[in-house]
Structure formats: C-alpha cells, structure tokens
Amino acid sequence: MKPLVALLALATLGAANQPGVRSEAFGTRTDGRAVQRHILVNARGMTVELMDHGAAIVRIAVPDGKGGAVDVVPAPVDLAGLLASNRRYGAIVGRYAGRLRGEVTIDGTRYPLATNASGVTLHGGDPGFDRAAWVPRSFATRDAVGLVFTHVSPDGDQGFPGKLTIEARYTLARDSDTLTLDITATADRPTVANLTNHVYFNLAGQGSVACHVLRVDADRRVELDARKLPTGRLVPVRGTASDFTRDRPLAPVLQAGGMDEMLVLSGSRTARLTDPASGRMLAVTTDQPGLQVFTGNAFDGADRDRAGRPIARHAAIALEPGHFADSPAIPAFPSTRVAPGKPLRWHAAWRFGRVAPAAAACTP
Structure with a gap:
C-alpha cells in the first residue's frame, strides 16, 4: 500500500455510511498523477466529497429529513467530466480570484501577467490553483472530521512574485450540518493573493435556481x-437589481440575464439562500470583505450532473467570499498584499438548515 493511501486508511473512522473519513481512487489526471476522492460523513448523515485536483468540493449531500439525503452541488459525476470543464466546480481559485488589469506593481516593480482577449487577467491565469494537484491529509477530532490540503505555488507562478505556500482546511462538524473552510497562505517575499472557493449550489437538487430566495x-x-474591472467606486445597491438586503427571489435577476457581481459585505457578513419549495436553507458566513454572486449564466448544458442531466443556464448559484477584483491597483480597496509575517487568512462556513416549506411564489 502506498504511504499516502495507508495514512488515509488509518484515519478512516468507519465504514462508508458511518461518521468519519474515507478515501478512494477517483481517476488519473492527464499528467499521469492519481487523484483521490475523500468522503467526509458526520453523525447526522451529511456527506461531503472532496478531491485532490483543485482541492475541490465535488459533492455535498444534506439530510432530507426523511432518512435520505439530497445532493445540493451540481457538478459532473467523474474526474473526466471535471477535468474537461472550465467551470472550476468547487475548486479553490487563485493566485488571484477575480480580474486584474494584466499586471500588478509591488514595491515599485511591475509584474506583467497573462491576459485574455480583453487584456484582463482572470483568476491569475491558466493553469491556476483549480488545476493543481493538492496534497491531502485527513484528521479527526471529538467535534469534527476533515481534510487539510496543501499546495506550493513557486516564485513566478502565473507571473506573480514569491513562493506561496497554501493550506486549505475543510472541517465537517460531527453534530451539525456545517462545513467550514479555512485557508492560510504564507509568502517568502512580498506578493499579492486573493483566494476563494468556486462551489455552486442548487438547494432543490436539480432544475433552475430561479425560485431560490437570496x-x-x-x-x-x-x-x-x-x-468588468472595478472603477474604484463602491455604489449603493438599494433599489437596484443587486439589492438583496431583504429576501428576494432570483427569478427577476435571471430573467434579466443573470448576475455576476461583487457585493460589499457588512454587519454579520452573511448570505442566506433558501429554496421555499423544499424548505432547504444555506447560510454562508465569512471574514472576507466581499461576496461574488454568480448565477451560472454561462452554463450551456455541455456538462452533465450525476443523474446525467445537462447542467443548463442558471442551474446553480455560486456565492464566493473574497477580496475585490484589481485591489492591487486601487489603494482605497482592502489590501491583498501577502508578505513574510503577513499571511493571507480566509474563512467561510456553509451551514445548512430548514425553514417551513412553501409554494414557490415565482415563475422559473
């Protein structure tokens, strides 16, 4: 048995349907590296599946209250489908999530970056952290089970200066339907970084998210x-299509083409997504200054979910905590500088719950 497989096997706390962590082969990357799928199960029957490629969430099944569970993360069923897609399903994105203007200047030195046809750098460039082979380590405590993934981004990776060492810790609570992700990144010289997780949700398990309430x-x-680069202005949302300060169905936004906006978080820094028909609820809480709300506008049915259904336009919504795009060029924005003694720290919690089911008050 290979050392990594042996280590993960020893960390397994039970059989497939028992609380704990188990790992299994999930396929092989195009570079020949084996990929494992890691399955976390808690005492309530919530299941989270992660994979080494991209340190990605590939499945979250939450109890349905009837002895079963519903998968609320639309994604291809196998590694081949995930590798073939450019949707970054459930992966950690970096070095810089969001858009940059094709360069960064750090301590007076300009670093050109790879750009697209618009002269914009998206998510740091390709390949990004979502294409990296992360190294896993399982753990278990009295209150939780989880996986720690590590990745080292060398000096010059994607054009950014400095070696960046990243640790991503997924924790599934034993006795509540809560998954947390804590990311720490340290640098050996001044650089910039902005990370996020690109998981998509559909609390109904299938269909459009039009009748979800946000x-x-x-x-x-x-x-x-x-x-789609920031102007530097933070503008009020009150009375606009981006106003979700109160519960609003997504249908009108989707009918207008969908949403891909960075909202500036305040107060509790929480987003609450509800599917009234099923009564499922998701609360996302973070310590980051912003939340990118993306309603799957580019899904075109080319990818298929685990049931073989096309993942169509607006089949899911991503709620991505992080810093603002192009922050290194806009001094008024919160800093994304990472340097020796000044690590990047990122936290998010996904807490699932239930509300009283109600008839959908919208037209998908």
Whole structure:
C-alpha cells in the first residue's frame, strides 16, 4: 500500500455510511498523477466529497429529513467530466480570484501577467490553483472530521512574485450540518493573493435556481467598467437589481440575464439562500470583505450532473467570499498584499438548515 493511501486508511473512522473519513481512487489526471476522492460523513448523515485536483468540493449531500439525503452541488459525476470543464466546480481559485488589469506593481516593480482577449487577467491565469494537484491529509477530532490540503505555488507562478505556500482546511462538524473552510497562505517575499472557493449550489437538487430566495448582508457593490474591472467606486445597491438586503427571489435577476457581481459585505457578513419549495436553507458566513454572486449564466448544458442531466443556464448559484477584483491597483480597496509575517487568512462556513416549506411564489 502506498504511504499516502495507508495514512488515509488509518484515519478512516468507519465504514462508508458511518461518521468519519474515507478515501478512494477517483481517476488519473492527464499528467499521469492519481487523484483521490475523500468522503467526509458526520453523525447526522451529511456527506461531503472532496478531491485532490483543485482541492475541490465535488459533492455535498444534506439530510432530507426523511432518512435520505439530497445532493445540493451540481457538478459532473467523474474526474473526466471535471477535468474537461472550465467551470472550476468547487475548486479553490487563485493566485488571484477575480480580474486584474494584466499586471500588478509591488514595491515599485511591475509584474506583467497573462491576459485574455480583453487584456484582463482572470483568476491569475491558466493553469491556476483549480488545476493543481493538492496534497491531502485527513484528521479527526471529538467535534469534527476533515481534510487539510496543501499546495506550493513557486516564485513566478502565473507571473506573480514569491513562493506561496497554501493550506486549505475543510472541517465537517460531527453534530451539525456545517462545513467550514479555512485557508492560510504564507509568502517568502512580498506578493499579492486573493483566494476563494468556486462551489455552486442548487438547494432543490436539480432544475433552475430561479425560485431560490437570496438575502445578503451587503448594502453596496463594486462598480465595474466595460471590461468588468472595478472603477474604484463602491455604489449603493438599494433599489437596484443587486439589492438583496431583504429576501428576494432570483427569478427577476435571471430573467434579466443573470448576475455576476461583487457585493460589499457588512454587519454579520452573511448570505442566506433558501429554496421555499423544499424548505432547504444555506447560510454562508465569512471574514472576507466581499461576496461574488454568480448565477451560472454561462452554463450551456455541455456538462452533465450525476443523474446525467445537462447542467443548463442558471442551474446553480455560486456565492464566493473574497477580496475585490484589481485591489492591487486601487489603494482605497482592502489590501491583498501577502508578505513574510503577513499571511493571507480566509474563512467561510456553509451551514445548512430548514425553514417551513412553501409554494414557490415565482415563475422559473
């Protein structure tokens, strides 16, 4: 038995349907590296599946209250489907999640970055952290089970200066339907970094998220220019299509083309997503300054979920905590500088619950 497999096997706390961690082969990358799937189960029957490739969440099944569970994370069923897609399903994105203007300047030195046809750097460039082979380590405590993934991004990776060492710790609570992710990144010289997780949700398990209801503790958004780069202004959302300060169904937003906006978090820094028909609820809480709300506008049915259904336009919503796009170029924005003695720290919690089911008050 290979050392890593042996280590993970020893960490297994029970059989497939028992609380604990187990790992199994999930396929092989195009570079020949084996990929494992790691399955976390808690005492309530909630299941979280993670994979080494991209340190990604590939499945979350939450108890349905009837002795079963519902998968609320639309994604391809196998590694081949995940590798073939450019949707970054459930993966950790970096070195810089969001858009940059094709370069960064750090301590007076300019570093050019790879750009797309619009002259914009998206998520740091390709390949990013979502394509990396992360190294896993399982753990178990009295209150939780989980996986720690590590990845080392060398000096010059994606054009950024400095070696960045990243640790991503997924923790599934034993006695509540709560998954947390804590990311720490340390650098050996000054650089910039902005990480997030790109998981998509559909609390109904299938279909459109049009009848989902969203509320976000955010009264401003990051204003964008024609290239979707920040202008530097944080503008009020009150009375606009981006106003989710109170519960609002997503249907009107989707009918207008969908949403891809960075909201400026305040107060409790929490977003609450509800599917009224099933009564499922998700609360996302973070310590980051912003939340990118993306309604799966580019899904085109080319990818298929575990049941073989096309993942169609607006089949899921991503709620991505992080810093603002192009922050290194805008001094008024919260800093994304990482340096020796100044690590990046990122936290998010996904807490699932239930509300009283109600008839959908919207038209998908």
